[in-house]
Amino acid sequence: MKTLTYIKKENLNTFLEKLNKNYDVFLPVQNKADGTINFESLDIVNDNNVINLKEKTRKSPKSLFFPPSENLFEFEYKKDIKKPDIMEIKLLESEKMISDETNSRKKVIFGIKPCDTMAVKCLDLVFGEGEKKDPYYIMKRKNTILISIGCSNVFPDCFCTSVGGNPFYFDYSDLGLIDMGQNLVIFKLSERDDLRKLLDECNEFFEEREINSDEEIEIKKIISESEKKCSSNWESVNAEDIALDMERKFSEEEMWKNITRKCISCAACTYVCPTCVCFNIGDEQTGMKGERYKCWDFCTNYYYTLEASGHNPREKIYQRYRNKINCKYNYFYKRNKNLYCVGCGRCIDVCPVGMDIREIVKHVRSLQK
Numbered sequence: 001m002k003t004l005t006y007i008k009k010e011n012l013n014t015f016l017e018k019l020n021k022n023y024d025v026f027l028p029v030q031n032k033a034d035g036t037i038n039f040e041s042l043d044i045v046n047d048n049n050v051i052n053l054k055e056k057t058r059k060s061p062k063s064l065f066f067p068p069s070e071n072l073f074e075f076e077y078k079k080d081i082k083k084p085d086i087m088e089i090k091l092l093e094s095e096k097m098i099s100d101e102t103n104s105r106k107k108v109i110f111g112i113k114p115c116d117t118m119a120v121k122c123l124d125l126v127f128g129e130g131e132k133k134d135p136y137y138i139m140k141r142k143n144t145i146l147i148s149i150g151c152s153n154v155f156p157d158c159f160c161t162s163v164g165g166n167p168f169y170f171d172y173s174d175l176g177l178i179d180m181g182q183n184l185v186i187f188k189l190s191e192r193d194d195l196r197k198l199l200d201e202c203n204e205f206f207e208e209r210e211i212n213s214d215e216e217i218e219i220k221k222i223i224s225e226s227e228k229k230c231s232s233n234w235e236s237v238n239a240e241d242i243a244l245d246m247e248r249k250f251s252e253e254e255m256w257k258n259i260t261r262k263c264i265s266c267a268a269c270t271y272v273c274p275t276c277v278c279f280n281i282g283d284e285q286t287g288m289k290g291e292r293y294k295c296w297d298f299c300t301n302y303y304y305t306l307e308a309s310g311h312n313p314r315e316k317i318y319q320r321y322r323n324k325i326n327c328k329y330n331y332f333y334k335r336n337k338n339l340y341c342v343g344c345g346r347c348i349d350v351c352p353v354g355m356d357i358r359e360i361v362k363h364v365r366s367l368q369k
């Protein structure tokens with residue numbers, strides 16, 4: 001007989017409060033005034049907002065690993081007036097910034113959706129693997145435990161099942177939970193040592209008993225209904241074929257102009273996307289001291305590719321959108337055998353002119369060539 005380990009939902013708030021004593025807990029919080037849901041610290045939950053684990057967050061949780069703006073290090077120019085042609089640069093703080101992160105309290109992202117954990121896998125491939133790694137990202141990632149709740153609520157713009165995921169995909173979650181009405185049931189448990197420690201610390205909240213056959217049936221039903229609903233939002237995509245198609249139709253300028261004609265290049269879709277990670281590096285300097293920072297950038301923005309000469313290789317909106325779609329469904333796949341779109345649907349939800357990435361891909365595919 002299999003066992004069922006669960007936490008009673010009536011104890012969830014007390015569990016989270018206890019967790020927050022030893023960890024920095026982030027979770028989806030809905031602002032009562034405007035209804036938006038975003039990942040926030042449990043510390044800010046008050047009478048003006050409410051924890052909402054059922055719906056999607058407007059912004060993805062990527063900023064918890066890849067902040068919109070982040071100081072990399074500080075620097076100071078040293079100039080000897082007797083040798084004015086020689087300038088020394090002293091770097092300050094970079095080691096300290098990384099060690100501050102390493103020594104800070106661990107984070108727990110509670111209620112992260114399975115599609116967003118697939119996006120974390122993409123971020124790992126960009127920042128955490130290969131020859132050049134980003135130590136700032138790696139420290140944050142190592143320091144964070146992902147607790148997912150599978151999606152019993154599937155929205156019309158969700159399409160994770162089309163791009164290799166599913167509403168209960170827990171491969172990238174440290175702990176995967178299923179909402180069974182009264183209880184949150186543990187469905188997946190990773191081997192991470194710090195997760196074991198967390199569970200030991202909060203041992204009193206977890207109950208265990210034998211699972212009965214009705215419950216087994218109920219779990220299967222919850223999973224299959226969500227999968228079915230999500231699959232009906234879009235057909236399944238064959239990544240290999242689609243990458244080839246994108247490649248073949250890259251120079252179909254008229255098609256690209258036509259399918260992107262509504263886009264106003266506002267970059268909202270890239271801002272909310274859990275996998276978009278373009279960034280810029282800049283310096284802020286006062287006198288001889290300054291700091292170097294990394295901040296989000298957007299390939300859908302005109303200035304992203306504007307060169308100092310004034311030439312812009314992606315001057316037109318259709319060229320920039322074509323690049324974005326190719327990044328999601330072609331370039332990244334070729335490098336990593338992993339699509340770069342996780343089907344969260346946020347870009348569809350947020351676009352002010354109603355662009356739908358599924359429609360764009362469908363159009364590209366339907367062009368005979």
Ligand code: SF4
Pocket residue numbers: 269272273274275276328340341342343344345346347348357
């Ligand atoms: S491209 Fe759109 S659907 Fe795909 S991961 Fe980004 S925001 Fe989500």
Ligand code: SF4
Pocket residue numbers: 262263264265266267268269270300350351352353354355
């Ligand atoms: S949100 Fe819509 S209009 Fe804005 S850049 Fe993206 S596709 Fe274009």
